[in-house]
Amino acid sequence: MLNVEMYQAVKAEVESANATLVAVTKRQPLEVIQALYDLGQRDFGENRVPELVEKHAALPKDIRWHFIGHLQRNKVKAIAPFIHLIHSGDSARLILEIAKEARKNDRTISVLLQFHIAQEASKYGLSPTQPAAILRELKLDELSGKVNLVGVMGMATYTELDEDIAEEFALLRETFETLKETTSLGEIAAFKEISMGMSGDYQIALQQGSTMVRVGSLLYQ
Numbered sequence: 001m002l003n004v005e006m007y008q009a010v011k012a013e014v015e016s017a018n019a020t021l022v023a024v025t026k027r028q029p030l031e032v033i034q035a036l037y038d039l040g041q042r043d044f045g046e047n048r049v050p051e052l053v054e055k056h057a058a059l060p061k062d063i064r065w066h067f068i069g070h071l072q073r074n075k076v077k078a079i080a081p082f083i084h085l086i087h088s089g090d091s092a093r094l095i096l097e098i099a100k101e102a103r104k105n106d107r108t109i110s111v112l113l114q115f116h117i118a119q120e121a122s123k124y125g126l127s128p129t130q131p132a133a134i135l136r137e138l139k140l141d142e143l144s145g146k147v148n149l150v151g152v153m154g155m156a157t158y159t160e161l162d163e164d165i166a167e168e169f170a171l172l173r174e175t176f177e178t179l180k181e182t183t184s185l186g187e188i189a190a191f192k193e194i195s196m197g198m199s200g201d202y203q204i205a206l207q208q209g210s211t212m213v214r215v216g217s218l219l220y221q
């Protein structure tokens with residue numbers, strides 16, 4: 001069930017840091033999303049393609065849908081017609097597939113480069129030690145008009161140690177800055193998003209320069 005007071009408190013906190021709140025609604029029913037929508041929320045995050053497709057079909061069309069989970073290439077087609085931002089651009093092959101589907105749909109799709117900043121081995125993402133490596137496989141002018149790379153995304157280790165989390169978020173911010181200063185991404189005005197922070201660590205993320213937090217479970221407590 002939606003906790004309206006919690007939602008409003010988190011939203012105010014996020015907005016006072018000039019960041020965007022993406023309300024993560026995975027496994028939440030349509031009524032909860034509609035209730036958030038009625039409170040003015042427009043950015044929603046989902047991590048499974050079939051669930052997202054169903055929700056997109058049933059809900060108001062001015063919702064900005066964010067895809068936040070690992071995306072398989074054969075699933076891009078289903079979300080390409082409507083997706084607002086894909087947070088999980090974690091390989092050149094995936095991004096090229098997104099470009100292909102964007103062209104078919106005659107639209108530009110915004111994508112974040114997902115970096116692996118956590119200690120945990122299981123999480124997807126590009127290596128922050130060689131942040132520009134992917135750009136050697138992706139010709140930015142060939143993506144132009146199809147995929148807009150608009151920033152970076154990362155997830156911190158699931159831990160109680162705030163300093164460790166802060167260090168990982170700082171690494172993501174540095175990775176973003178390195179890309180901006182040393183690659184042609186710096187010439188793209190829209191390359192400005194740092195998607196980091198979830199229910200347990202969004203305040204640390206905001207302190208470390210997050211521009212977009214993805215908060216789910218906290219809103220339903």
Ligand SMILES: *Cc1c(COP(=O)(O)O)cnc(C)c1O
Pocket residue numbers: 024026047068069155197198199200214215216217218
């Ligand atoms: C589920 C999820 C979130 C939200 O997590 P909460 O802890 O519920 O806030 C954020 N980002 C990603 C990638 C997720 O899968």
